[in-house]
Amino acid sequence: MCGIIGIYGNPEAATLAYLGLYAQQHRGQEGAGIVTLDGATVHRHMGQGLVSDVYPDQSALNGLEGNVAIGHTRYSTTGGIDRKNVGPLLFNVEDQPVSIAHNGNLVNLAAKRRELQKQGAIFQTTTDTEIIIHLMARAKGARLVDRVATALEQVEGAFSLLILTPEGLIAARDPYGWRPFAIGKLKDTWVLASETCALDLIGAQELRDVQPGEVLLIDDQGLQTVHQLPQRTAKHCVFEYVYFSRPDSRIFGSNVDKLRRKIGKTLADEAPAPTADIVISVPDSSNTATLGYADRSGIRHEIGLIRNHYVGRSFIRPEQKLRDLTVKLKFSTVKGVLEGKEVVIVDDSIVRGTTMRTLARLLRQAGVKKVHVRITSPPIRFPCHFGLDFPTDKELVAAHRTKEEVQAYLGVDSLEYLSLEGLLASMDLPGDQFCSACFSGKYPIALEESNSKDRFEMEFQDSEVIPDPAL
Numbered sequence: 145m146c147g148i149i150g151i152y153g154n155p156e157a158a159t160l161a162y163l164g165l166y167a168q169q170h171r172g173q174e175g176a177g178i179v180t181l182d183g184a185t186v187h188r189h190m191g192q193g194l195v196s197d198v199y200p201d202q203s204a205l206n207g208l209e210g211n212v213a214i215g216h217t218r219y220s221t222t223g224g225i226d227r228k229n230v231g232p233l234l235f236n237v238e239d240q241p242v243s244i245a246h247n248g249n250l251v252n253l254a255a256k257r258r259e260l261q262k263q264g265a266i267f268q269t270t271t272d273t274e275i276i277i278h279l280m281a282r283a284k285g286a287r288l289v290d291r292v293a294t295a296l297e298q299v300e301g302a303f304s305l306l307i308l309t310p311e312g313l314i315a316a317r318d319p320y321g322w323r324p325f326a327i328g329k330l331k332d333t334w335v336l337a338s339e340t341c342a343l344d345l346i347g348a349q350e351l352r353d354v355q356p357g358e359v360l361l362i363d364d365q366g367l368q369t370v371h372q373l374p375q376r377t378a379k380h381c382v383f384e385y386v387y388f389s390r391p392d393s394r395i396f397g398s399n400v401d402k403l404r405r406k407i408g409k410t411l412a413d414e415a416p417a418p419t420a421d422i423v424i425s426v427p428d429s430s431n432t433a434t435l436g437y438a439d440r441s442g443i444r445h446e447i448g449l450i451r452n453h454y455v456g457r458s459f460i461r462p463e464q465k466l467r468d469l470t471v472k473l474k475f476s477t478v479k480g481v482l483e484g485k486e487v488v489i490v491d492d493s494i495v496r497g498t499t500m501r502t503l504a505r506l507l508r509q510a511g512v513k514k515v516h517v518r519i520t521s522p523p524i525r526f527p528c529h530f531g532l533d534f535p536t537d538k539e540l541v542a543a544h545r546t547k548e549e550v551q552a553y554l555g556v557d558s559l560e561y562l563s564l565e566g567l568l569a570s571m572d573l574p575g576d577q578f579c580s581a582c583f584s585g586k587y588p589i590a591l592e593e594s595n596s597k598d599r600f601e602m603e604f605q606d607s608e609v610i611p612d613p614a615l
């Protein structure tokens with residue numbers, strides 16, 4: 145998962161991209177970058193950490209001149225946490241600068257990467273994204289956008305892409321529409337972003353989504369759809385509504401806030417807690433669903449946990465030892481609200497169980513009598529290969545445990561999940577237009593080989609490495 149932003153036709157392109165990255169910080173906290181195009185000259189400033197780490201003051205933006213910019217916040221799902229993997233990636237294709245920002249995750253590419261290496265390709269990163277550039281460099285076509293389309297016909301998986309070229313700004317989305325991708329306008333400036341919250345911050349008007357399978361070009365003539373990849377039934381990631389997207393965004397045609405409340409209401413119908421005194425959320429991602437749960441159940445909503453906003457989302461941190469510490473740093477309890485109460489705590493999901501286990505302990509320490517956990521999604525039992533970082537079932541607490549075993553592991557008095565049927569029934573679109581593979585194990589596309597996060601890292605050790613001179 146990542147956040148991407150593209151700006152076309154504005155002298156303040158870098159500043160607008162920077163703001164768009166800020167709005168999408170929740171989509172990736174490992175690194176951030178902006179690339180601008182100023183005539184034939186390309187500028188890049190990127191680094192590891194939060195947007196505020198990479199751009200601590202105005203001087204970091206000063207060199208980023210040009211009317212066109214793309215930006216990226218990185219959350220690694222292929223390739224390690226390494227500076228070389230931070231986007232947007234930058235290459236030369238036939239002496240033309242080409243920069244790419246990718247939200248999603250490609251699959252079934254180990255063979256393709258090997259094949260390209262045998263043909264002489266020297267990879268600079270261990271990302272899946274770089275494969276698109278090598279395929280594009282080899283493709284035939286009068287324009288770069290035609291070559292991009294040819295490249296994308298050869299890859300599978302989830303991609304919302306922005307590609308900065310001297311021909312213009314190219315955007316493309318996989319035929320399943322896995323990840324959100326919005327188009328907006330700020331007067332004459334085109335703005336494209338993973339989530340509409342980025343458009344709102346900049347003041348851009350949302351026009352439409354980049355359609356599943358659409359490859360489009362924005363240049364001085366305007367926006368034109370150049371290619372349509374083969375049509376598929378949509379498979380939007382339902383987890384975007386459950387957890388990932390911001391509640392003030394509109395994705396896949398619906399407001400996240402509205403659907404998240406509906407999900408909370410459905411959970412209250414399916415999994416009541418009639419003896420509970422209060423219902424609390426795990427801030428911030430379950431705040432909205434908790435309002436729905438409280439509204440439907442009639443149980444009083446209270447603020448029982450305070451989140452320290454200066455610590456990032458624990459789930460997104462990839463190293464386990466960091467993750468445990470982050471939970472304790474991140475939440476504190478409001479004893480006056482919790483003491484002596486029977487409490488329903490609503491969360492969006494349980495991935496590794498680390499957060500909820502620690503929270504249950506904190507609630508008991510605050511004097512809570514009983515802890516009832518209610519989860520606004522089904523148990524996550526299967527890895528995601530399309531852009532979320534829970535790639536192996538070893539890390540998933542529910543993968544090989546019954547509900548009772550997970551409840552015992554968490555140390556809580558009751559545990560209930562929303563059913564998959566209840567989750568999909570809460571959507572505005574039909575259930576078959578969503579990917580729910582991490583709950584059901586039914587992957588929309590066949591997975592042919594290892595798709596682990598570090599699959600290219602292992603190969604990379606045997607490869608000849610030419611460092612990117614711009615790094």
Ligand code: SF4
Nearest residue numbers: 381383528530579582
């Ligand atoms: S497997 Fe789960 S998290 Fe991954 S794309 Fe599908 S619904 Fe989303």
